Amino acid sequence: MFYPRPRHRPKGFDELSFYAEHFDTVEVNSTFYGQPREEVTRRWVERTPAGFEFSVKLYQKFTHPRMFRERIAGALPDDTRGNAAAIDALARPNAADLDEFRRGIDPLASSGRLGALLAQFPASFKNDPAACDYLEALLRAFAGYQVAVELRHRSWSDSIGDTLGLLNTFAAAWVQIDEPKFRFSIRQNFLPNVQGFYYMRLHGRNVEKWWRHEKSEDRYDYLYSNAELKEFSETAGAARELVKKLYLYANNHFSAKSVANAVMIKRQLGEPIDGAYSPEFLEHFPDLAPIIPARTSGESDLLARAEPARPRRR
Numbered sequence: 001m002f003y004p005r006p007r008h009r010p011k012g013f014d015e016l017s018f019y020a021e022h023f024d025t026v027e028v029n030s031t032f033y034g035q036p037r038e039e040v041t042r043r044w045v046e047r048t049p050a051g052f053e054f055s056v057k058l059y060q061k062f063t064h065p066r067m068f069r070e071r072i073a074g075a076l077p078d079d080t081r082g083n084a085a086a087i088d089a090l091a092r093p094n095a096a097d098l099d100e101f102r103r104g105i106d107p108l109a110s111s112g113r114l115g116a117l118l119a120q121f122p123a124s125f126k127n128d129p130a131a132c133d134y135l136e137a138l139l140r141a142f143a144g145y146q147v148a149v150e151l152r153h154r155s156w157s158d159s160i161g162d163t164l165g166l167l168n169t170f171a172a173a174w175v176q177i178d179e180p181k182f183r184f185s186i187r188q189n190f191l192p193n194v195q196g197f198y199y200m201r202l203h204g205r206n207v208e209k210w211w212r213h214e215k216s217e218d219r220y221d222y223l224y225s226n227a228e229l230k231e232f233s234e235t236a237g238a239a240r241e242l243v244k245k246l247y248l249y250a251n252n253h254f255s256a257k258s259v260a261n262a263v264m265i266k267r268q269l270g271e272p273i274d275g276a277y278s279p280e281f282l283e284h285f286p287d288l289a290p291i292i293p294a295r296t297s298g299e300s301d302l303l304a305r306a307e308p309a310r311p312r313r314r
Contacts, residue, residue: 001256004278020048022275023262025055025115027201027249032057032120035097036104045111054108055115055148055199055247059101061093062138063121098141109145115247116146116173116199123184127155132166139170148199148247150175157187164193171196178232179203180210190235197245202232202261204252221254224261226268226287233268260285267291 003015019026028036036056044054108114119138125131139147149172156163167174174193177200179185192198204222213219232248240246248265250258259281266273277292 001278001281001284002259005280008278014047016044017047018275020052022259024051025053025247025249027055027057027118027247027251029057031101031104032060035059035100038104038107041105042107045107045113048113053113053115053247055118055249056105056108057118057120059097061097062101063119063125065092114145115245116148116197117142118148118150118175118199120150120175121152123152125151126153127151127159127163132162136166136170139166139172143170146197147172148175148197149173150177150201152177152179152186154184154186167193173197173199176200176235177203178205180205180207182210190232190239192239192243195243197247198236198239198243200232200236200239200246200248202248202250202252202258204254204257206252217254220252221257222252223257224250224252224264226264229261229264229268233265236265237269255284256281260288263288263291 003009003018004013016026036059041054105114105117119135135149139149147170149167151157151163151174164174171194173196174188176188176190176198177186181187190200202224204220204224205228206219206222209218209221236246236248250261250265252258252261263273273291277288282289282292
């Protein structure tokens with residue numbers, strides 16, 4: 001819905017370049033499922049303007065060992081699946097994995113286009129001595145990069161002093177998240193913990209489908225209202241006065257709702273609304289019409305050019 005329909009796309013249309021006309025950063029999710037490759041990230045740089053930044057999610061082997069272990073076990077021949085020791089060894093990150101990830105993101109880092117590395121841990125990652133040791137080792141391995149750590153289990157906020165002490169030692173940002181709250185969900189105050197940068201992710205509040213859903217994307221089927229977003233835009237506005245750089249990403253990507261909410265947040269923060277939007281997008285989100293002016297004569301029939309909204313005279 002955000003991108004023009006395939007039959008309406010001009011020759012040579014590129015989704016990443018189109019996205020970069022609207023926003024100045026993107027959070028890369030594909031690197032969670034496979035290690036980044038130099039030739040791919042180099043092309044990302046070439047397809048986006050100077051100043052555009054990529055925040056990159058760490059490969060799942062670094063943050064979701066159980067998921068990665070199950071993936072390995074499922075790919076092995078039947079007669080080797082019972083070898084738990086061998087599977088565990090394969091599932092543990094090693095120096096070669098670190099080197100491969102660093103090589104993959106080098107085109108971004110060397111060009112000044114790398115934002116933060118996102119270490120997104122699952123809700124099952126609880127605060128205990130083993131987890132703390134692992135997190136410390138991971139932060140040490142990625143020293144020299146901006147690392148944002150997303151923790152979801154309440155045990156981390158229940159021991160907030162120790163958690164902050166660990167993250168602050170490595171100048172890592174504690175990712176501030178909005179998502180449905182359950183008994184063991186992390187509690188946060190949305191304050192920045194380091195001066196280097198701030199990282200916020202909005203996952204939506206679809207309580208009913210958070211744990212029970214037919215498709216994983218159903219979890220993120222949620223559109224924030226202007227009133228709900230006001231809290232985050234005000235927080236972001238205050239936080240960016242305290243840090244060198246702020247990253248705010250909407251992860252409620254179902255049916256382009258993240259794009260709609262990102263536009264709303266930019267409006268609330270007084271940021272310019274850049275780029276072109278399809279008529280289908282504006283029809284689906286009619287409340288954005290006053291924010292994204294309709295196209296003028298001479299513009300493409302396929303897209304509506306967005307300009308910074310001007311105050312209306314009364």
